[in-house]
Amino acid sequence: MIRVQVVDDEALIRSGFELILNAAADIEVVATSTGAEAADTVKRLRPDVVLLDIRMPDVDGLTVLREIRTMPDAPVVAMLTTFDSDEYIVTALRSGAAGFILKDTEPEQLAQLVRTLAAGGVVLSPKASRSMLHGHPGHGTDDDPGVRRVGLLSEREREVLVLVAEGLSNADVGARIHLSAGTVKDHVSAILTKLRVSSRVQAALLAQRAGLLDGQGRGETLGRGPGQRGDTER
Known part of the structure; x- marks a missing residue:
């Protein structure tokens, strides 16, 4: 099973991603959390993949990313964002993110993207690839x-x-x-x-x-x- 943690300040986004991903036979959402809770939850549950909102009001997603990346055997982290032209994307990639997922990604594609991340692949849209x-x-x-x-x-x-x-x-x-x-x-x-x-x-x-x-x-x-x-x- 691919163990996933979803981090977002919006409860609707967290529950939506959890519902979609748990429908896949090989994926389990082990936690959803806000940004403030994210790092402690990662340390406690050790997910394989973290989907992390890049912009949150309680704590900056880039700050959470850097904290997670310092952990031993850190999980793969992909950033969640609304726009693939987000100016923070390149900074996140340079800070160790394995890519990003748009929040309006089609449900049938979401599980496949998580599998890609878990297998060591990179998840980027063509526009973001050109930007990077x-x-x-x-x-x-x-x-x-x-x-x-x-x-x-x-x-x-x-x-x-x-x-x-x-x-x-x-x-x-x-x-x-x-x-x-x-x-x-x-x-x-x-x-x-x-x-x-x-x-x-x-x-x-x-x-x-x-x-x-x-x-x-x-x-x-x-x-x-x-x-x-x-x-x-x-």
Whole structure:
């Protein structure tokens, strides 16, 4: 079962997401909470996925995100928002969010997005992908420490990084380049360590700054995550 916590200041949103997700055979909403209660609830119940409202009156969603990301074995966090042009999205992604879900997402798509997150994929709309990967003019230079770290990657690690930037899970990356999911997991772990980042999204941002995604249209494919849940992925 994929264990989910929904965090939102509106009771109607919390109950609606809970009702929709609990209808899926492989998903259980273990908690719903306001922002003020979110971090303590995560520590107590250890969900696999947290759906976190990016704007709440009681506590800022970005503050909650950063607190959750400091926890050992932190859950995957996706931000909930009303608009895919929300100016806080890029900040959230740079802070470790694995993507975002629009609050008006079709019910039949919501469970699939949660499965994507649980399997290590990235959930973004095409507009948000363009904002994240192309919204900041210019690439990093050779003096950019992040770009220099990308240069430390092996050819295989660069190949894996580009596929990770597409939003693929370890299993899907392995299927694409004929490696086992375990081998891909080892590559992803090495990539995150070499790049000194804590999430796949942050690694994708560095890939863009280093020019690895140029001319390949991959900024539009980040929302295409895997369809099934796999092993826990870094």
